[in-house]
Amino acid sequence: MEKISVCLRIRPLNQKEINDNEIIAWDANDQKIQLNKICLKELIAQKKVVNSLIYEFNHCYGQQADNYFLFSTSVKQVIMQSLDGINGTVIMYGQTGSGKTFTMLGKRNQEMLQNNNSNIQQLIKDSFANNQYNDVGILIYSMMELFKQINIDEKRQFEIKCSYYEIYNEFIYDLLREENELSEPLIFGTDYRKEFVIKNIKEFNVTSIEDVIACISKGEKNRHYAETILNHQSSRSHTIFKVLISAYSNESEEEENFTFSTEACINFIDLAGSEKITSSPISDDITRNSNRKDRNKESSAINKSLFFLTRVIALKTQKVPPQHIPYRNSTLTKLLKSSLTGNFKTLILLSINPGLSQYDQTQSTLRFGTSAKLVESKIEQNVNFDASYSNNQQKLNQLIQKNKQNEKIIQDQQKIIDSLKQQIQTQNGSEILTNFKQSEIQLVSKPSVSQFNETDVSLLEKTQELNSQLQQEMEKNVLLEKNCTELHKRLQKSNEQILTYFNSHKEMEQQIKELKLQNEKFEKLSQNALNRLSCYEGQPNFKKFSLEDLQNLEHQIQQCLQEIKIEKQRRNSFQQLNIDAMPLFTQPTETLRSDRSSASQDFRRIEEEDSLPKSYKKTPKKDVKQLQPKKQQQSYFKATSNRLSTLSNNENKSPLLKKPNLRDAKNFAKKIQDQKIQKPTQVQEEYRSKSNENHSQQGGQQPEQSKLKNDIQSLADRLYSLSEKFQLNRDSRVSQSRKSTNINRTDIIYETESELLGDSRTTIHKSNRSAMK
Numbered sequence: 222m223e224k225i226s227v228c229l230r231i232r233p234l235n236q237k238e239i240n241d242n243e244i245i246a247w248d249a250n251d252q253k254i255q256l257n258k259i260c261l262k263e264l265i266a267q268k269k270v271v272n273s274l275i276y277e278f279n280h281c282y283g284q285q286a287d288n289y290f291l292f293s294t295s296v297k298q299v300i301m302q303s304l305d306g307i308n309g310t311v312i313m314y315g316q317t318g319s320g321k322t323f324t325m326l327g328k329r330n331q332e333m334l335q336n337n338n339s340n341i342q343q344l345i346k347d348s349f350a351n352n353q354y355n356d357v358g359i360l361i362y363s364m365m366e367l368f369k370q371i372n373i374d375e376k377r378q379f380e381i382k383c384s385y386y387e388i389y390n391e392f393i394y395d396l397l398r399e400e401n402e403l404s405e406p407l408i409f410g411t412d413y414r415k416e417f418v419i420k421n422i423k424e425f426n427v428t429s430i431e432d433v434i435a436c437i438s439k440g441e442k443n444r445h446y447a448e449t450i451l452n453h454q455s456s457r458s459h460t461i462f463k464v465l466i467s468a469y470s471n472e473s474e475e476e477e478n479f480t481f482s483t484e485a486c487i488n489f490i491d492l493a494g495s496e497k498i499t500s501s502p503i504s505d506d507i508t509r510n511s512n513r514k515d516r517n518k519e520s521s522a523i524n525k526s527l528f529f530l531t532r533v534i535a536l537k538t539q540k541v542p543p544q545h546i547p548y549r550n551s552t553l554t555k556l557l558k559s560s561l562t563g564n565f566k567t568l569i570l571l572s573i574n575p576g577l578s579q580y581d582q583t584q585s586t587l588r589f590g591t592s593a594k595l596v597e598s599k600i601e602q603n604v605n606f607d608a609s610y611s612n613n614q615q616k617l618n619q620l621i622q623k624n625k626q627n628e629k630i631i632q633d634q635q636k637i638i639d640s641l642k643q644q645i646q647t648q649n650g651s652e653i654l655t656n657f658k659q660s661e662i663q664l665v666s667k668p669s670v671s672q673f674n675e676t677d678v679s680l681l682e683k684t685q686e687l688n689s690q691l692q693q694e695m696e697k698n699v700l701l702e703k704n705c706t707e708l709h710k711r712l713q714k715s716n717e718q719i720l721t722y723f724n725s726h727k728e729m730e731q732q733i734k735e736l737k738l739q740n741e742k743f744e745k746l747s748q749n750a751l752n753r754l755s756c757y758e759g760q761p762n763f764k765k766f767s768l769e770d771l772q773n774l775e776h777q778i779q780q781c782l783q784e785i786k787i788e789k790q791r792r793n794s795f796q797q798l799n800i801d802a803m804p805l806f807t808q809p810t811e812t813l814r815s816d817r818s819s820a821s822q823d824f825r826r827i828e829e830e831d832s833l834p835k836s837y838k839k840t841p842k843k844d845v846k847q848l849q850p851k852k853q854q855q856s857y858f859k860a861t862s863n864r865l866s867t868l869s870n871n872e873n874k875s876p877l878l879k880k881p882n883l884r885d886a887k888n889f890a891k892k893i894q895d896q897k898i899q900k901p902t903q904v905q906e907e908y909r910s911k912s913n914e915n916h917s918q919q920g921g922q923q924p925e926q927s928k929l930k931n932d933i934q935s936l937a938d939r940l941y942s943l944s945e946k947f948q949l950n951r952d953s954r955v956s957q958s959r960k961s962t963n964i965n966r967t968d969i970i971y972e973t974e975s976e977l978l979g980d981s982r983t984t985i986h987k988s989n990r991s992a993m994k
């Protein structure tokens with residue numbers, strides 16, 4: 222959407238006004254117009270204004286500005302766009318005598334129009350040469366510029382038509398008609414866009430500025446004539462000079478380009494004076510010389526049209542829907558509808574009388590302009606689709622026809638190629654070459670053109686022409702075949718690529734499948750773990766592992782492992798001792814005898830050092846039965862059981878089930894050892910005395926030696942079985958205690974420990990046993 226441009230022009234005071242001591246009230250500068258200080262004071266005193274009045278427009282032209290400057294800075298852009306199919310309207314608005322016609326047609330318009338086209342160009346040239354840029358008006362400058370542009374545009378052809386008409390007392394009169402038709406007003410119709418159009422209006426083709434001047438001249442003459450016959454005052458009508466510009470793209474330039482045509486119209490509208498007729502001094506003059514009744518009628522018609530124009534503009538600025546805007550209420554608004562509703566680049570030029578006495582009229586013009594500058598219009602290019610469509614259709618048909626012909630030629634050539642291929646298959650290449658050469662020789666040796674009659678000549682020429690065409694087509698075919706093979710290769714390549722992609726896609730699918738399965742497995746595992754965790758969470762003694770707990774556990778396990786290591790070393794060393802001690806029992810009696818005391822001392826020392834395994838007891842079988850009754854052994858087991866049960870009972874207090882550790886076992890063993898220490902000494906002494914007795918009685922060395930050996934052996938066996946029983950008993954107690962408690966994390970730890978310790982323990986037992994044996 223684009224806003225309407227509103228510019229203002231303030232004319233200088235004329236001689237009459239100067240003589241009447243008229244005061245200049247307004248200062249115009251760039252985009253502003255305001256009351257000057259002297260007049261402001263005056264008007265404040267008259268209570269017409271309170272504050273300084275400033276109005277802003279697109280451009281404000283002062284008294285020094287001339288028509289050409291006004292044209293080049295504001296009007297030109299509206300006109301130039303019409304060449305590209307954009308409509309334009311230039312409206313002169315202002316009170317009578319403010320300079321509307323002066324701006325539109327120029328100072329010398331009368332002179333120019335009466336000149337009968339004889340020397341228009343010269344007149345314009347002179348004006349330029351003498352810097353008299355007011356001599357010609359903006360309408361003339363616009364048309365001159367249009368022709369200038371058209372003449373330099375080589376790509377398009379233009380058609381320009383002009384029409385000139387006026388609205389007087391709400392009737393439209395065609396000013397380009399013959400004098401006898403002038404009294405017949407024109408009527409409105411609507412076009413396909415439902416826009417108002419004037420029916421049967423005369424349009425004249427113009428190709429130069431002279432033609433334009435001729436049109437305006439004719440129109441002005443008719444106006445004066447009508448003034449007489451219709452008794453109407455020319456300045457009391459609105460005049461519209463309409464220019465229709467059609468542009469067609471130059472077809473001969475590029476055959477491939479479709480034709481493109483645009484249509485645009487420019488309306489140059491010079492409105493009747495906007496003042497109230499009774500208040501105007503000029504109108505007083507008019508009324509004095511004319512029929513008052515007619516003048517009142519004129520006045521009311523002007524007032525009506527200008528009132529509705531102002532109303533339409535006001536409603537448009539208030540964004541009232543188009544259907545509620547009263548365009549139909551006056552002829553002027555009907556005509557200006559398209560200029561105001563859209564698709565028209567509209568420029569309103571306000572012409573202002575500078576005199577203070579005309580303050581009210583000027584103020585009214587300025588208000589109109591302020592309101593009008595808010596109106597927006599949608600500007601679009603008018604493309605003549607019909608013309609371009611028909612042209613395009615025609616071209617399309619031609620192309621289709623051409624294409625059909627080409628297809629036929631290709632088919633014919635294809636047939637020739639097929640036949641040639643067949644020939645190649647039936648004959649060999651050299652024969653064809655020979656045939657071809659022969660036909661060539663025949664062609665060369667054919668009678669000259671002069672020997673033929675005219676028909677023959679033309680036939681020969683035609684044949685040659687066809688041959689060359691055929692050659693060209695064959696070349697084209699070869700090229701096409703080449704292209705086809707290339708395309709085929711590319712197709713194959715892309716097929717291969719697709720296959721590779723397909724395979725990799727399959728592989729990826731397989732991988733995804735496997736990953737999915739793995740994922741499912743992990744999900745199941747994690748679900749199980751979660752279920753187990755929830756089970757444990759339900760337990761009353763469940764305690765979540767903290768880092769500290771885990772560190773403690775690790776520490777304890779490490780300790781246990783260390784103890785196992787020590788135990789293992791101890792047992793190994795003890796085993797070594799046993800091995801070392803074995804020869805003592807196998808040596809001859811003399812050595813035994815001599816070494817007995819030292820051996821028993823060694824044995825005792827070992828016992829004292831607590832290096833003797835629990836399973837080992839060096840007591841003669843016979844004497845153990847007498848001196849160490851079963852009862853005594855049972856008491857040891859009982860003590861062990863008690864100890865274990867105490868440990869089991871302590872489980873709830875301790876974070877870990879206290880399995881008898883090495884220290885406990887050590888203490889416990891020491892306790893047993895303490896009790897045992899006296900017994901073997903006693904047994905040994907008794908045994909010694911007894912053996913001495915036997916020895917003295919039997920007097921032989923051999924039976925005493927074997928007896929001793931047997932006794933030691935049986936004693937060792939017995940001791941080992943006892944220690945095994947002790948071990949079994951302890952394990953059963955432990956398992957019982959374990960069963961009696963809930964499975965909790967202590968069990969898990971205990972299991973780990975027992976696994977570690979149990980294995981090594983079994984190994985130690987086994988090695989001990991084998992060593993003993």
Ligand SMILES: Nc1ncnc2c1ncn2[C@@H]1O[C@H](COP(=O)(O)OP(=O)(O)OP(=O)(O)O)[C@@H](O)[C@H]1O
Nearest residue numbers: 232233316317318319320321322323324456493494
């Ligand atoms: N810019 C100007 N410089 C000098 N003289 C001017 C200028 N504008 C207008 N005039 C003079 O003022 C007088 C009135 O001008 P013009 O006829 O153009 O007024 P108008 O607004 O067209 O009046 P009407 O509505 O009656 O047609 C003319 O004599 C004209 O020469």
